[in-house]
Amino acid sequence: xxxxxxxxxxxxxxxxxxxxxxxxxxxxxxxxxxxxxxxxxxxxxxxxxxxxxxxxxxxxxxxxxxxxxxxxxxxxxxxxxxxxxxxxxxxxxxxxxxxxxxxxxxxxxxxxxxxxxxxxxxxxxxxxxxxxxxxxxxxxxxxxxxxxxxxxxxxxxxxxxxxxxxxxxxxxxxxxxxxxxxxxxxxxxxxxxxxxxxxxxxxxxxxxxxxxxxxxxxxxxxxxxxxxxxxxxxxxxxxxxxxxxxxxxxxxxxxxxxxxxxxxxxxxxxxxxxxxxxxxxxxxxxxx
Amino acid sequence: xxxxxxxxxxxxxxxxxxxxxxxxxxxxxxxxxxxxxxxxxxxxxxxxxxxxxxxxxxxxxxxxxxxxxxxxxxxxxxxxxxxxxxxxxxxxxxxxxxxxxxxxxxxxxxxxx
Numbered sequence: 428x429x430x431x432x433x434x435x436x437x438x439x440x441x442x443x444x445x446x447x448x449x450x451x452x453x454x455x456x457x458x459x460x461x462x463x464x465x466x467x468x469x470x471x472x473x474x475x476x477x478x479x480x481x482x483x484x485x486x487x488x489x490x491x492x493x494x495x496x497x498x499x500x501x502x503x504x505x506x507x508x509x510x511x512x513x514x515x516x517x518x519x520x521x522x523x524x525x526x527x528x529x530x531x532x533x534x535x536x537x538x539x540x541x542x543x544x545x546x547x548x549x550x551x552x553x554x555x556x557x558x559x560x561x562x563x564x565x566x567x568x569x570x571x572x573x574x575x576x577x578x579x580x581x582x583x584x585x586x587x588x589x590x591x592x593x594x595x596x597x598x599x600x601x602x603x604x605x606x607x608x609x610x611x612x613x614x615x616x617x618x619x620x621x622x623x624x625x626x627x628x629x630x631x632x633x634x635x636x637x638x639x640x641x642x643x644x645x646x647x648x649x650x651x652x653x654x655x656x657x658x659x660x661x662x663x664x665x666x667x668x669x670x671x672x673x674x675x676x677x678x679x680x681x682x683x684x685x686x687x688x689x690x691x692x693x694x695x696x697x698x699x700x701x702x703x704x705x706x707x708x709x710x711x712x713x714x715x
Numbered sequence: 716x717x718x719x720x721x722x723x724x725x726x727x728x729x730x731x732x733x734x735x736x737x738x739x740x741x742x743x744x745x746x747x748x749x750x751x752x753x754x755x756x757x758x759x760x761x762x763x764x765x766x767x768x769x770x771x772x773x774x775x776x777x778x779x780x781x782x783x784x785x786x787x788x789x790x791x792x793x794x795x796x797x798x799x800x801x802x803x804x805x806x807x808x809x810x811x812x813x814x815x816x817x818x819x820x821x822x823x824x825x826x827x828x
Contacts, residue, residue: 467802481748511752515781518749522736530795531788652776655719656783679798679812686794690787697780704773 436500436529438540438635471526479521481513488513492520501543508628512538512701533694541631550630554622557634557643558615565642565663567601567608576669583662590653591644595621599644618643625703632699639663639691649696656693660685719779722771726757729778732785753778 476492483489487506490497490513497505497520507513512534519532529536548556566584570576588599597617602608622630637646640663648654654662661668664685671681719725730744730753737744744750757778760771810817 468800511756514748514752518733518736518747521740521747524739528792531792533784533788649780652773655776656780679794683791683794683798686787686791690784690791693780693784693787697777697784700773700777700780 436532436536436539437543437545438533438536438631471528473526474523476520479517481510481517483510490517490520499539499542501545503542505538505542507538509701509704512698515697515701531690533691534698537632537635537694537698541628550623550627553627553630553634554619557622557630557637558618560637560641561599561610561615561618561643563607563641564599564644565640566644567599569601569603570666571603576666579665579669583665587644587648587654587662591647594647594651594653618647625699628702629699632695632697632702636692636695636699639688639695649692650699656689656696660689660692664688719775722757722775722778725775725778725782726753729753729782729785732782732789735789736785 476495478491478493480491481488482491484504484506486504487508488510489504489506499505507516516534516538519535522531566587569580569584584601588601591597592599595614595617597614598611599614600608600610622633625633633646633650636649637643640646640659642663645654645659645662649656649659667681676682730750733744733747733750733753736749737747740747756774760774804812807817
């Protein structure tokens, strides 16, 4: 039964082609031309459980749906390293009303991706994929016209680049050419070694955020808690926001994208934070 | 450092989102593990006189991120159900989306006066 949702339950890296010769079971279906309705939405599984709870096992925290243990699409036991993450995943399963909508369960999706690793990538490959975004980082590509957008990019993006240069003690710069800025090799090495300090779980979350925002700099901004998620998403969509101000907002395209991007970015950030923190309980010394 | 507003406000908004979630599950939100976890976490980090307490800022940032996640998922789902959940639209509906109407042809389709 799980096989059915397998494809829908992973956070696929952006490079992986998602095309498959036959549509996946349960996925959207296209019927033959000539019939009246050519597209029907994918079928969803019913909510087959009543209660969701978490329990502590040997490998970490597990999710129980009634009396069954939650498994990943490859039928491995679903275990996560942090209790807070387990609670958040349990809340996702609890918030499914009648049908299980996998596209609203971003944390579950990320956990599945780490546990099953469907793209078979190791830590080095993850880091390389993440640092590659620096060469085409959104905030490093500027426009020369229109004047309003030029000024907006200068006021909003430049402080972020400056922050990253200072925080990591590197040189980044920006460019208006289609070839992008020339990023020195030392900068890439710095980011590579910084990312290597995270564990695989956190790294998967960070890579997911980078792929959403299309920017390593903005992603490090949220991971380092320098800017909130909403701000990072706004900066990532700066040109779109500018065009919306000019031409108007279309709810079913712009807002739809905005909320999805926010949800994904927030999920990746939270995932990275929850998976990289050690015990945070520190008792303050009492002073007389 | 990101400015996130007051932690109390974040907590209140989070509880509101949890109420939406628990309404779907059909249970009071106070029974949810997430509620208990949040309450304990906020209580444990409340007592501090530091101007900038790192642990508290971290917790607040995490709470704000979680709030953003819950809120965005809810809003996204609402839009999805209105616009994208029912399969392909008819020609009339598609035209209506962009504020247009299909032309009226008194003699039926293909009618030429």
